Amino acid sequence: MKMKRSLLVLSSLLMIGMACSALGQSVINITFGNYTENFDSMGTGSSPTYPTGWAGWKINGSGSLANGTIVNSSTVPGFATSNGSNNTGTIFNFGLLSNSNRSLGSLASGTFIGAFGASFFNNSGITLTHEHVQIGFTIRQWRTGNSSTVNEVWTFGWKIGGILNDHISGNWTSLASFNLNEILTSTTSSSHVDGTASGNYTTVNLTTFTGLTWNAGETLHIRWADADDLGSDAGLAIDDFTMSVIPEPATWSLLVASLGLYAIWERRRKSRLNQKTSVPSRKDLI
Numbered sequence: 001m002k003m004k005r006s007l008l009v010l011s012s013l014l015m016i017g018m019a020c021s022a023l024g025q026s027v028i029n030i031t032f033g034n035y036t037e038n039f040d041s042m043g044t045g046s047s048p049t050y051p052t053g054w055a056g057w058k059i060n061g062s063g064s065l066a067n068g069t070i071v072n073s074s075t076v077p078g079f080a081t082s083n084g085s086n087n088t089g090t091i092f093n094f095g096l097l098s099n100s101n102r103s104l105g106s107l108a109s110g111t112f113i114g115a116f117g118a119s120f121f122n123n124s125g126i127t128l129t130h131e132h133v134q135i136g137f138t139i140r141q142w143r144t145g146n147s148s149t150v151n152e153v154w155t156f157g158w159k160i161g162g163i164l165n166d167h168i169s170g171n172w173t174s175l176a177s178f179n180l181n182e183i184l185t186s187t188t189s190s191s192h193v194d195g196t197a198s199g200n201y202t203t204v205n206l207t208t209f210t211g212l213t214w215n216a217g218e219t220l221h222i223r224w225a226d227a228d229d230l231g232s233d234a235g236l237a238i239d240d241f242t243m244s245v246i247p248e249p250a251t252w253s254l255l256v257a258s259l260g261l262y263a264i265w266e267r268r269r270k271s272r273l274n275q276k277t278s279v280p281s282r283k284d285l286i
Contacts, residue, residue, distance in 0.1 A: 056091030105237025
């Protein structure tokens with residue numbers, strides 16, 4: 001039994017390792033339960049790093065950086081820390097100055113249009129579908145655009161296999177329920193705002209991942225793709241991301257029922273045991 005368990009663990013680790021090797025980057029291991037990411041590990045410094053499994057990359061634009069390149073502190077443009085005052089098109093570690101509460105986002109320009117997202121490895125042992133997977137997150141706006149006639153959208157996409165930093169739109173399946181939609185649509189100041197202030201953020205509660213079929217041992221990639229809109233663009237980001245994975249309803253119901261039956265059996269067993277081991281009273285002995 002111990003050997004079987006060890007072999008199963010080793011097999012899972014090998015599959016995860018092969019997935020990471022194929023991607024050339026880290027992935028997030030998913031079983032059952034909740035995976036959460038608040039992006040605070042990116043820090044407040046000038047050379048931020050992505051959380052494990054997450055990245056931002058270029059998908060289009062006239063700049064010299066090649067499409068599909070993951071943006072980091074060494075690229076031009078680079079992965080930048082900002083409170084929204086920076087209007088350069090790139091991937092951003094957004095947050096108030098020197099505040100540990102961070103969020104991951106982007107701002108587009110003619111030279112740089114980006115996307116950001118993450119990779120997840122299915123180590124649950126079963127095929128995961130919309131019946132099992134939900135995601136939720138907070139959308140924060142850190143910079144306003146200058147056009148009240150353009151409501152900017154970061155398009156959510158997902159795919160199975162391949163690489164996370166895929167810049168070809170046709171390789172991704174869109175799912176509008178997870179899009180990032182500009183919040184301050186009537187503001188035209190083209191300036192930074194506090195993404196943690198009331199009215200500058202909105203929450204997407206845990207929502208069914210419609211259309212998903214994700215086999216055990218496969219890697220799911222998700223992304224939010226920016227677009228270069230008319231005029232100066234807004235800056236949006238995600239925060240407090242959650243992926244919730246539960247067993248299928250039939251399995252979950254069976255598990256709950258089994259636990260209930262076990263609890264009843266255990267109570268009866270203890271009751272019988274107490275009856276057998278109870279000490280007779282003095283009255284009973286006379």
